[in-house]
Amino acid sequence: MTISLQYCQITVNDPEESLPFYRDGLGLEVRNDVSGNGFRWVTLGSGAEPAAEIVLSAPHAGRSQADGDILQELLVKGVLPIIVFRTDNLDAAFEKLVAAGAEVLQEPMEQQWGPRDCAFRDPSGNTVRITQNA
Numbered sequence: 001m002t003i004s005l006q007y008c009q010i011t012v013n014d015p016e017e018s019l020p021f022y023r024d025g026l027g028l029e030v031r032n033d034v035s036g037n038g039f040r041w042v043t044l045g046s047g048a049e050p051a052a053e054i055v056l057s058a059p060h061a062g063r064s065q066a067d068g069d070i071l072q073e074l075l076v077k078g079v080l081p082i083i084v085f086r087t088d089n090l091d092a093a094f095e096k097l098v099a100a101g102a103e104v105l106q107e108p109m110e111q112q113w114g115p116r117d118c119a120f121r122d123p124s125g126n127t128v129r130i131t132q133n134a
Helices: 015-025 065-077 090-099
Strands: 007-011 029-036 039-046 049-057 083-087 103-110 116-121 127-132
Touching: 015 029, 015 039, 015 049, 015 090, 083 090, 090 103, 090 116, 090 127
Parallel strands: 007 049, 083 127
Antiparallel strands: 029 039, 039 049, 103 116, 116 127
16 A cells, blocks of 8 residues: 655635745646635645645635634634745755745754754745755
């Protein structure tokens, strides 16, 4: 048996507002863009991992009002799970995101637990870390 990641959901205030960060800053390609019932889901991926994709959607997209309200509250607080990407060139990834206007939380540095990484906040307040391959 094999198992692999296909989709990972990232909750954002507005997929359109988040596209410049994920598409232009991180260099992910838009693979699917679906609208329905007043909501939008944008799927992005990387050529480095063609089978794995992220899906950007608003808190209430496909959820009950109560669940969407709770997710919106967690998003506003900035306490949703951290998103971690990896790259083979951390400095280039950092500079590309800075040029795209991303909010820097941490410049590239060596971490005591091993990797060299940096951190940003996406337009919705999610913490996004980028780690360099060993």
